[in-house]
Structures are given as structure tokens and as C-alpha cells.
Amino acid sequence: xxxxxxxxxxxxxxxxxxxxxxxRNDNVVAFNDINPQAPTHVLLVPTLHVExxxxxxxxxxxxxxxxxxxxxxxxxxxxxxxxxxxFNTGADAGxxxxxxxxxxxxxxxxxxPPG
Ligand code: AMP
Ligand code: ZN
Numbered sequence: 001x002x003x004x005x006x007x008x009x010x011x012x013x014x015x016x017x018x019x020x021x022x023x024r025n026d027n028v029v030a031f032n033d034i035n036p037q038a039p040t041h042v043l044l045v046p047t048l049h050v051e052x053x054x055x056x057x058x059x060x061x062x063x064x065x066x067x068x069x070x071x072x073x074x075x076x077x078x079x080x081x082x083x084x085x086x087f088n089t090g091a092d093a094g095x096x097x098x099x100x101x102x103x104x105x106x107x108x109x110x111x112x113p114p115g
Pocket of ligand 2: 003004007008009010011048049050098099
């Protein structure tokens with residue numbers, strides 16, 4: 001599916017808006033969150049515009065899995081002793097950017113349950 005010129009994360013993928021890119025391949029771009037909630041807070045996005053993780057999972061289980069494997073690769077590279085991967089899906093779950101993105105959080109002890 002095409003990129004959307006109105007979408008913040010599509011514009012980051014295209015290089016129109018700067019971001020601190022940590023990984024890029026054909027299907028996945030990962031960059032540091034601008035407002036990090038942990039020492040490692042990376043967002044991993046598919047290089048196609050899709051609103052949320054539920055839609056992405058239906059459209060491409062393969063790319064959904066690639067987001068998780070890329071997150072695991074970054075966690076391993078950084079030697080994180082533990083990490084959390086999560087999607088916020090829908091405004092009620094805290095989603096604020098409507099291009100699916102996997103959060104990778106680590107580098108500190110993480111509380112459970114989340115708020
Ligand atoms: P969510 O609330 O799950 O939709 O997550 C959106 C995330 O995008 C938040 O953690 C924001 O801090 C992050 N964010 C917003 N704008 C940018 C940006 N320009 N570059 C990097 N991260 C951003
Ligand atoms: Zn987008």
C-alpha cells in the first residue's frame with residue numbers, strides 16, 4: 001500500500017521529516033521516539049501506510065512478524081536485559097499517530113500493568 005503524504009511517519013520514511021533512524025530495510029524503518037519513555041524507546045514502522053496493527057496483521061502477517069524480529073535484533077545489539085514490545089491500537093489505547101508502529105522499550109525496569 002502506498003505512503004500517505006499527510007502522514008507523519010510516512011514522511012519520516014521518505015526522509016521529508018528528520019528522525020534518528022536506527023534500522024532500515026525494504027519493509028521496516030526503526031527510529032528513536034522523540035519523547036522517549038525509557039533509555040531505549042524505538043518505534044518500528046512498516047514502509048507502507050496502514051492505520052494500526054490490527055489492519056497490518058490482516059494485510060501482512062509477514063511484515064507484522066518482521067517488525068518483531070527487527071525489534072529483537074535491536075534489543076540484542078543493545079544488550080538489553082529485558083524489553084517490552086507493544087502496539088497501541090485506537091485512541092482509547094493511547095494511539096496518537098495513525099500509522100502502525102511497534103514500540104520497543106528497555107534499558108530500565110518496566111512497571112506492570114501499564115496505565
Ligand atoms: P502512540 O501514542 O502509540 O501513537 O505513539 C506515538 C509515538 O510517536 C509517541 O511515543 C511520540 O513520542 C512519537 N512521536 C511523535 N512524533 C514523532 C517524531 N517526529 N519522531 C519520533 N517520534 C515521534
Ligand atoms: Zn503513514
